[in-house]
Amino acid sequence: MTAARPAPLRIVIASRESRLAIWQAEHVRQRLARLYPQTAIEILGMSTRGDQILDRPLSTIGGKGLFIKELEVAMRAGRADLAVHSMKDVPMDLPEGFVLAAVSARENPSDAFVSSRFASLADMPAGAVVGTSSLRREATLRAAWPQLQVRALRGNLDTRLRKLDTGEYDAIILAAAGLMRLGLAARISSLLSPEDCLPAPGQGALGIEVCSDRAEMIALVAPLHDSATDQCVRAERAFSRALGGSCQLPLAAHAILECDCLWLRGFVATPDGRQMLTGEYRGNPDDAESIGCALAETLRCRGATAILEKLGLGR
Numbered sequence: 379m380t381a382a383r384p385a386p387l388r389i390v391i392a393s394r395e396s397r398l399a400i401w402q403a404e405h406v407r408q409r410l411a412r413l414y415p416q417t418a419i420e421i422l423g424m425s426t427r428g429d430q431i432l433d434r435p436l437s438t439i440g441g442k443g444l445f446i447k448e449l450e451v452a453m454r455a456g457r458a459d460l461a462v463h464s465m466k467d468v469p470m471d472l473p474e475g476f477v478l479a480a481v482s483a484r485e486n487p488s489d490a491f492v493s494s495r496f497a498s499l500a501d502m503p504a505g506a507v508v509g510t511s512s513l514r515r516e517a518t519l520r521a522a523w524p525q526l527q528v529r530a531l532r533g534n535l536d537t538r539l540r541k542l543d544t545g546e547y548d549a550i551i552l553a554a555a556g557l558m559r560l561g562l563a564a565r566i567s568s569l570l571s572p573e574d575c576l577p578a579p580g581q582g583a584l585g586i587e588v589c590s591d592r593a594e595m596i597a598l599v600a601p602l603h604d605s606a607t608d609q610c611v612r613a614e615r616a617f618s619r620a621l622g623g624s625c626q627l628p629l630a631a632h633a634i635l636e637c638d639c640l641w642l643r644g645f646v647a648t649p650d651g652r653q654m655l656t657g658e659y660r661g662n663p664d665d666a667e668s669i670g671c672a673l674a675e676t677l678r679c680r681g682a683t684a685i686l687e688k689l690g691l692g693r
Contacts, residue, residue, distance in 0.1 A: 385413075385414040385416060385417045385598065386417055386459075386594070386598075387416075387417060387418060388417065388418045388419075388420070389410065389414075389417055389418075389419045389420070389459050389460070389595075389598070390419075390420050390421075390422050390457065390458045390459050390460075391403045391406060391407055391419065391420065391421045391422065391458065391459070391460055391461065391462060392422050392424060392449040392452045392453060392457075392458035392460070392461040392462075393421055393422065393423055393424065393449070393461065393462055394423070394424060394425070394449070395423040395424060395425055396534035396535065396536075397534065397535065397536055397560060398464075398534065398535050398556045398559065398560060399462075399464075400421065400423060401559050401560055402462050402463075402464065402559070402584055403421045403462045404421065405462075405559075405584070406462045406482075406584070406586065406602065407419045407420075407421060409602055410598070410599070410602070413598075413601055414598070422452060422457065422458050424448050424449060424452065425448070446461065446463060446467070446468065446469075446587070449461040449463075449587075450473060450476060450587070453476070453587075453588065453589050454475065454589065459588065459592070459595050460479070460586055460587065460588045460595060460599060461586070461587045461588075462584060462585070462586055462587075463584065463585045463586075463587060464553075464555075464556075464580070464581075464583075464584065464585075465481065465579075465580025465581070465582075465583040465584065465585045465611055465615075466553070466577075466578040466579065466580045466581040466582075466583075468580065468585055468587070469624075470579075470615055470618050470619040470623050470624075471619065472587070475589055475590055475591070476587055476588070476589060476590060477587070477588060477589075477590040477596070478585045478586065478587055479586050479587070479588045479595070479596040479599045479600070479603075480585070480586040480599045480600060480602045480603040481583055481584070481585050481586075481603060481604060481607050481608040481611055482583065482584045482585075482586070482602050482603070482604055482607065483583075483604040483606075483607050484555075484582045484583045484604070484607045484610070484611075485554075485555035485558055485559060485582045485583075486554045486555055486558060486569070486582055487554075487555065487577045487581045487582035487583075487632060488554045488569045488570055488571065488572070488575075488577060488582075489515065489551050489552070489553060489554065489569075489570040489575045489577060489581075490551065490552050490553065490554040490557055490565075490566040490567075490568075490569055490570070491549060491551060491566070491567050491568045491569070491570060492539070492542060492549060492550050492551070492552055492557075492565050492566060492567055493542070493548060493549035493550070493567050494542070494543070495548055495549070496548065496549055496567065497567050497568060498567065498568045499519075499522075499523055499526070499549070499570075499574075502523070502526055502548060502549060503525075504525035504526070505525070505526075505527060506526055506527065506548040506549070507526070507527045507528075507529055507546075507547050507548045507549075508523075508526050508527065508528050508529070508547065508548065508549050508550065508551065509528075509529050509530070509531030509538070509541065509542070509546070509547035509549070509550040509551070510528065510530075510531055510550065510551045511530070511531050511532055511538075512551075512578065513625065513626070513627065513628040513649050514576075514578055514628045514629060514630050514647075515551050515575060516528050516628065516649055516651075517628035517647040517648065517649055517650070517651040517654065518574075518575050518576070518628075518630075518647075518651065519551075519651070520649075520650050520651030520652075521647070521651030521652070521654055522574070522651075524651075529547065531547065531550055535552065535556050535557070535560065535562075538550055538552065539562075539565065549567075551570070551575070553577075553578075553581055553582070554566060554569055554582075555581065555582040572632050572643065575630075576630035576631070576632050576643060576644070576645055576656075577630060577631075577632045578629075578630060578631070579611070579614035579615050579617065579618045579623065579629075579630075579631040579632075580611045580614060580615060581632075583607050583611050585611075586599050586602065606635055606663075609633075609635065609640060609663045609664075609666045610633035610634060610635065610640065610666070611633075612666040612667050612670070613631070613633040613640055613642045613666040613667065613669045613670040614631035614632065614633050614642065614644075614670065615631075615670065616666065616667040616668075616669070616670025616671050616674075617631045617642065617644045617670035617671070617673050617674050618631055618670075619670075620670065620671045620674030620675070621646055621674050621677070621678075621682060621686065622686060622691050624691070626689060626690075626691060627646065627686070627689060627691055628646065628647040628648065628649055628651075629644070629645070629646050629647075630643075630644060630645050631643070631644040631670070631673075632644070633666075633669075635663055638663070639660050639661070639662070639663070640660065640661055640662065640663040640665075640666060640669055641658065641659075641660050642658060642659050642660070642669050642670060642673055643656070643657070643658045644656070644657060644658070644673050644674075644677070645657070645677075646677055646682045646685055646686075647685070648685055648688065648689070649689075653681075653685055653688075655677045655680055655681055655682050655685065657673055657676050657677050657680070658673070659672050659673040659676065
């Protein structure tokens with residue numbers, strides 16, 4: 379019998395420097411510290427291009443990969459051993475040489491309505507201004523609440539809340555998980571159900587990325603992996619990947635496990651919300667990626683390809 383490999387003397391976690399990203403990295407650091415008490419575990423805070431460019435929509439400057447590229451450079455150079463990401467910010471295809479070694483148990487995946495003036499979207503009068511950073515949310519808002527003004531909102535979570543508090547917006551939509559993780563649940567005026575606003579693929583889950591040739595690091599983070607969350611996230615990401623999901627495409631996907639069945643719901647839309655195709659698919663959780671691909675094919679047969687072509691994303 380082969381002896382277990384000893385834990386390393388030091389592990390370095392690469393993280394963006396936003397308060398939420400540091401919280402997520404610290405959460406993983408603490409869990410690893412409990413598993414490997416003899417190991418010194420440090421966080422390497424880094425500023426990414428996605429954090430630096432705040433005057434343009436993410437969809438026009440290169441997409442979500444801008445939030446993780448610098449972290450991957452640090453891992454490839456040996457300055458960091460792993461990186462912690464919000465799964466909704468991870469591109470559908472990782473660069474060669476990297477792998478998602480673990481996906482942790484999911485926090486609440488819902489979107490949150492945040493306002494100091496109104497209790498819900500239904501309470502907002504015509505012409506009120508709602509801020510969001512997401513084309514998915516924008517399409518949903520324009521389709522269901524066309525009387526509202528939807529304006530772009532960039533910046534980290536604290537910046538977005540500050541813009542709300544200074545009156546630039548009447549309300550903003552944020553991921554509930556981030557607010558809850560930072561102890562800001564009291565800022566949530568109401569949660570949007572999946573029926574009102576279907577979440578983004580991976581929303582609420584954390585992923586741990588490592589270099590694919592670091593077998594010892596992959597083994598070290600394996601205890602943090604949650605198989606149920608992973609099955610749901612893999613179905614969501616497969617759906618997005620099959621449709622060429624990117625920041626240029628309003629797309630949602632949300633899966634849950636119920637009665638030994640994986641239930642995946644998704645949509646693809648135009649940014650103005652005038653065209654929105656929705657669908658759902660159920661199957662064996664062990665076939666998560668096949669379920670995602672099957673739902674994507676169902677929507678393609680119903681017209682999703684035309685939407686992609688209209689957005690210049692057809693293939």
